[in-house]
Amino acid sequence: MKSGHATHSFGENLESVRTAVLNMGGLVEEQFERATRALSEADSELGLQVANDDSKVNKMEVSIDGECSRLLAAPGATANDLRLILAIIKTITDLERIGDEAKKMGMLAAGLAAVERPSTNYRDLRNLARHVKEMIHRALDAFARLDDKEALEVVKSDDIVDEEYETIYRQAITFMMEDPRTIKRVMDITWIARSLERIGDHAKNICEYVIFMVYGEDIRHTGLENIEAAISRANSKQKPSVD
């Protein structure tokens, strides 16, 4: 009876850490959203605020990290629980990095707010940002629902982000060659594009941890075909229970 109670509270603790991760994700999503808005609305104050608020994200990472250490030391964890804790520890690192990139974007956007804007108002960047935002959001949804299919879709969609980044990068080189006076501005834009591309990668990582949680197979750096093969292999066996 007593031990039953202990495992029950372990599960509860684990569940509340999971929620904390998702709340941290919500904060990161919001930071990203505000950084993008600072760019598109030329709001330098907002950009600096985003940079300033990054400490909130860092604090959450530290606190969740501590919770995980406590959970690892607690008795009564099953293999599934341990996989979840591992995935959480990795996920929050990626979330924290997304926060860092959002901070960089905020600072760059604050600088760009003061200089002349292109007539498109950074349409390419905003498009890229929209895709990336969707990736973060879907990755976190997949994490909440332990949805391997959605996670796989997000992993696949990272290719689009990489392509868009490549296009912006090439364009940037052309601009700088045509008119060296734009170099400073175009460099800043390239840095933002780079941050966006990195954030896409972090969202992809989170999805790989989701697949790891569900199947217990590490699919990182194996290529898409192998990921799909691994999933179907795992499906033909018994899918380990998630709860």
Place this chain on the structure above:
Amino acid sequence: MTDRYKRLLREVRECTDALQDGGIILNSAHEIVWFNSAVTNLLGLDPARDRGQRVDNLIRHPDFVAYQEDPQGEVVIPSPRDPERHLAIQLVPYGKGQSLAIIRDVTRQIRLERTRRDFIANASHELRSPLTVISGYLDALAEGGELPESWEAPITETQRQVDRMTTILSDLIELTRLESSEDEAEYEFIDVRELLEPIHAEFSNRSKSPRLELRLDAELALLGNESEVHSIFFNLINNAVRFTSEAGDIQIQWRRDGAAAVFSVADTGIGIQEEHLPRITERFYRVDKGRSRETGGTGLGLAIVKHALQRHNGRLSIESQMGKGSTFGCHFPETRVVSPRSPQRVVVN
């Protein structure tokens, strides 16, 4: 019997699914028990999978997470499905810790509100430049001495009215600025004594002022936006002076209240009838149509005070008795107050 229940249940479900507003039932652990189909559309929840999930696992916006901890009023967040849409969420507790979340799409209201604000801001800016020109020519005319004497009074009166319009416009611009900055004010150090003493001196030196007494705790400082706090102090003292006769008294205080702090202005003026108190901070609300216009008010002072205070997490209190006077208090929370003395000492004091 079971058939009747089934039918009833089906009807309830059809009815809730026909609703435009979303409804989610949450248990005491904030886990989703049930939701209607509008929620799928508004928030993107999946009826097949999301029951049993904690609601903030899926609605992760920091404002909602904070609101959930302490649900007061409602919270407005962008829809997770479409950032252009805004949703107002209200949590209604019932039973043993359960709650019902009601979700409304308020995109239209928010857009309207923004249009209204932009309109006022633009109109005020546009009106200001012609006014500057008018006031410039009026000054030249008044000083030139080329006009017949009979024109002196009309010119002075016109100057007065132009000044009034200028004040109204700058108040309007200030108010729109306060309304559109949704976040709380910054936490800059403000030496309240340095801020208050010049205002006090300015009003005391006026010829027809009532007696103004200033009592302040010089060690007590505030964290906030200096120009907004200046607005709060100036508007409240200005109001008190306008509604108090020359023979009256005005007491201005800046003091501790436990760990928090209060700025208060008490006058022995005409007072405000109780029925007006709830509406008095609305813009252009007049207690008495005639009197405040005579005394040169813009009708925006208290609205500015209220908004500036809100940005400082503060609260405005008003006490008034007809014929005896009014007391306006600004209550700043502990987080906004700096005092070098230890809290224990304050209690003893």
